[in-house]
Amino acid sequence: MVWPSAFPEARARAGALAERTSFRIGGTPEFLFEPTCVDELAEVVAACRRERVPLRVLGGGCNLLVADGRLEGAVLSTTRLRHEVRLDRTVEVGAGVSFPGLVSRAADLGIPRLSGCPGIPGSVGGVVAMNAGGRFGCVSDALVEVEAVDLDGRRHRRAVEPGDFGYRTSPFLDAAVVTAAVFRREEPLDRDAERRRFLEAAAWKRATQPLSAASAGCVFKNPGPGRSAGALIDQTGLKGERVGDAVVSPVHANFIVNDGAASFRDVTALIGRVRERVLDATGASLELEVRLWQ
Numbered sequence: 001m002v003w004p005s006a007f008p009e010a011r012a013r014a015g016a017l018a019e020r021t022s023f024r025i026g027g028t029p030e031f032l033f034e035p036t037c038v039d040e041l042a043e044v045v046a047a048c049r050r051e052r053v054p055l056r057v058l059g060g061g062c063n064l065l066v067a068d069g070r071l072e073g074a075v076l077s078t079t080r081l082r083h084e085v086r087l088d089r090t091v092e093v094g095a096g097v098s099f100p101g102l103v104s105r106a107a108d109l110g111i112p113r114l115s116g117c118p119g120i121p122g123s124v125g126g127v128v129a130m131n132a133g134g135r136f137g138c139v140s141d142a143l144v145e146v147e148a149v150d151l152d153g154r155r156h157r158r159a160v161e162p163g164d165f166g167y168r169t170s171p172f173l174d175a176a177v178v179t180a181a182v183f184r185r186e187e188p189l190d191r192d193a194e195r196r197r198f199l200e201a202a203a204w205k206r207a208t209q210p211l212s213a214a215s216a217g218c219v220f221k222n223p224g225p226g227r228s229a230g231a232l233i234d235q236t237g238l239k240g241e242r243v244g245d246a247v248v249s250p251v252h253a254n255f256i257v258n259d260g261a262a263s264f265r266d267v268t269a270l271i272g273r274v275r276e277r278v279l280d281a282t283g284a285s286l287e288l289e290v291r292l293w294q
């Protein structure tokens with residue numbers, strides 16, 4: 001029984017989310033749960049639902065902008081769900097496994113196409129929920145099944161169907177907690193082709209994105225096929241624009257970087273300014289890719 005005994009411990013564990021997000025921004029939730037297995041996770045989800053405690057799911061914290069100060073409710077981190085089971089035709093990976101680590105081992109594991117996703121930080125669960133990816137492919141390209149816990153605390157497994165995953169979205173985002181992802185294996189895998197794709201994608205990322213700065217990746221979704229949010233922001237001359245320590249990256253205009261001690265307010269003010277200028281100059285209304293917790 002999770003409630004109420006586990007809640008004092010979860011309260012004591014809660015610390016500033018700035019330490020768990022790639023933006024290095026964010027205050028402290030009331031509770032922080034780090035379940036070690038799916039049964040425990042399902043109990044936490046069910047207890048929060050029953051007790052009406054708002055619950056947010058934290059993966060690697062690489063696509064989050066979290067408000068400063070106190071955050072109402074509970075945060076559930078998947079970081080301890082780290083199993084990996086390799087079968088003949090599939091590999092099942094726990095939601096808390098590092099996605100870049102998985103991408104670097106994908107060819108050895110026999111998983112095709114993940115070679116198109118180097119330099120995408122986060123957890124396997126978060127990457128599946130966001131359907132992260134880019135011009136060289138996305139995580140759902142090799143995904144066959146997802147294990148998840150729904151918001152009532154029920155476990156289920158779902159085979160991936162065509163059309164389930166869209167541009168930076170999945171059926172799980174805000175609707176369930178992904179607990180494991182099952183990827184297909186190919187035997188034999190064309191390792192040379194995988195290696196070429198990995199090197200090309202990694203070189204492109206390194207050349208075009210500020211990968212070592214504190215950020216949450218691309219702030220805005222591209223407004224349509226062939227329309228890049230970064231190019232639109234660049235056109236308005238906003239590279240280098242600053243509010244406090246939040247700066248539109250001079251390397252890639254769709255990244256806002258934390259140049260020291262940026263606050264949530266600095267970043268949201270800069271986001272507002274970018275949106276307004278792009279709308280005025282181009283008519284495009286930019287939608288957030290970064291997820292806001294406030």
Ligand SMILES: Cc1cc2nc3c(=O)[nH]c(=O)nc-3n(C[C@H](O)[C@H](O)[C@H](O)COP(=O)(O)OP(=O)(O)OC[C@H]3O[C@@H](n4cnc5c(N)ncnc54)[C@H](O)[C@@H]3O)c2cc1C
Pocket residue numbers: 022056057058059060061062063064078095119120121122123124125126127128129130131132133134168172173174176177178179210211212215216217218291
């Ligand atoms: C330098 C940099 C480069 C990046 N490049 C790319 C890129 O090329 N392509 C790209 O798509 N993204 C990119 N990103 C963004 C980020 O890597 C992805 O969005 C990734 O999916 C975030 O995973 P995460 O585990 O950190 O999720 P988090 O940031 O922890 O969470 C993101 C969202 O997913 C939800 N979530 C997290 N885990 C789960 C779960 N287990 N079940 C259900 N929901 C969950 C959260 O509640 C939140 O709404 C980049 C980020 C950085 C900092």
